[in-house]
Structures are given as C-alpha cells and as structure tokens.
Amino acid sequence: MTDARVLAEQHIWAAVTDTAKNQAFNCSNGDVFTWKSLWKVLCEVFDVEFVDFDENESFDWAEMMKDKGKVWDEIVKKYGLFKTNMEDIACFDATNMVLHLKLQHVCSMNKSREFGFSGFADTFKSIRMWVGRLRDMKIIP
Template sequence: MSDARVLAEQQIWAAVTDRAKNQAVNCTNGDVFTWKSLWKVCCCEVFDVEFVPFDENEKFDWVGMMKKKGRVWDEIVEKHGLYKTNMEKIVRPEAFDAVLHFGFPHVCSMNKSREFGFFGYANTLKSIGLWVGRLRDMKIIP
C-alpha cells in the first residue's frame, strides 16, 4: 500500500535529493500487512459490518459481482445524499482482483529509499481509516 501522503513526500524528496537523481525506487507505506488483516479492519472497524472469515485460496469473482452493482450504488448515493458518481469511476474491481490473486507473496521493499535517506512511513491499517473518513467527509461514500 502507498498512502498518498507518503507518495507525495517521497516525490518531493526525490526531486530535491541529489542521491535520488535518476534512481528508480519503490514507494510503499513501509510496513507489512496481510490482505486478511486489512479485510478485517475495513469490514469491522471502518465500515462497521460483521467480519465473515474467508478462504484465501478460494477464487472469488470480484469483477463479475461488481458489474451487477451499478444500480445498487446509485440507490446508496441517493439514500445518503452523496456526491453523484458513477460506480465504475471510483471502483476498480479488476485491480483489486489482480492484487488478491498474484499467486505468490508480494513484498515491496523500501530499503533503497531508506539507504538514500527517505524515511517516510504510514501505518497501513490506520491509514485506511483516515482515507475512508476523508471520502466520507467529501460525501463520496456513506
């Protein structure tokens, strides 16, 4: 995960740091989490819904399920007085599906950035709550 604040901080750092010139570096929050732990935080703590355990090895058709939910989203927007959005413009189930089914453990290291002097960090599990709160404040999600 990459919190937008960390990404912006790293971009500024890279622009003004000689050691970072012409270097390719990763940008993540700098912590480690599992999708399973993230799912629990999103469901239980952020969206206040019951957590239902799932089998990580079972392939679920996110893309197919979400393609059928545009009208449901329109009803949610109307019910909660949200900013009128087209669900397809704010949701990318294809990207989520790809990330959940890499088929191998995906770990992204910030070591090179740290060796060059960038120490930006965000706690992913806490960051999710912050950004969901901002989306709620902007009336994009309920």
C-alpha cells in the same frame, strides 16, 4: 500499500536530493500488510461483521459487481452522496488482478532508507483516515 502522502513525500524528496538523482525507488508505507487484515479493518470502519474466509478460495469481484450499479445508485441517494457512477470510483478488474496474484508481493523500502528517505505511514491508520476523508467529501457513506 502506499499512502498517497508518503508517495508524494518521496517524490519531492527524490526531486530535491542530489544523491537520489537518476535512481529508481520502491515506495510503500513500510509496514506489514495482508489482504485478510485489510478486510477486518474495513469491517470495523463500516461497522459490519467480519466473516472468516479461506484466502486461497478464488473470488471474481468483477463478475460479482458487474450489475451492481443500480445498488450503488440507491446507496448514493439514501446517504445523500456526491452523484457518482460506481465504475468511476472503483475498478473491480484491477482488484481481481491484485487479489489473485499467485505470489506474495513484497516491496522493500531499504534502498530509499539507505539514500535517506524516512517517510512511512501506518497502513491501517491511513485507511481509516482516507475513509474518513471520502465520507467527509460525501463520496462514500
């Protein structure tokens, strides 16, 4: 995972650091992340029960969500949210792609650190903060 603030910080660092010139860098928060642990955090944030599941079981998010626009419209109305279409704030095809990778994705920050970048974020604190920001902006309940 990559917090937008860490990504922005790294871009600025790379732009003003002579030794970073013409180099390519990975960017991630720098901590260990699993999808299963994300679902647990989201359940805590949204105060819903976490139900254990088999991570190897296939699930088609795009198919399940394709006709849920009206449900989102009801949520927007019920909670007085900023009027959005579900498709404008979520991309379930992309979610499907990421969740169904057949390999463990690992992104190393070693090169960035070796070149002097030390930015990082705690992924789960970031998620809680960004959910809070989206709530404050009335994008999500």
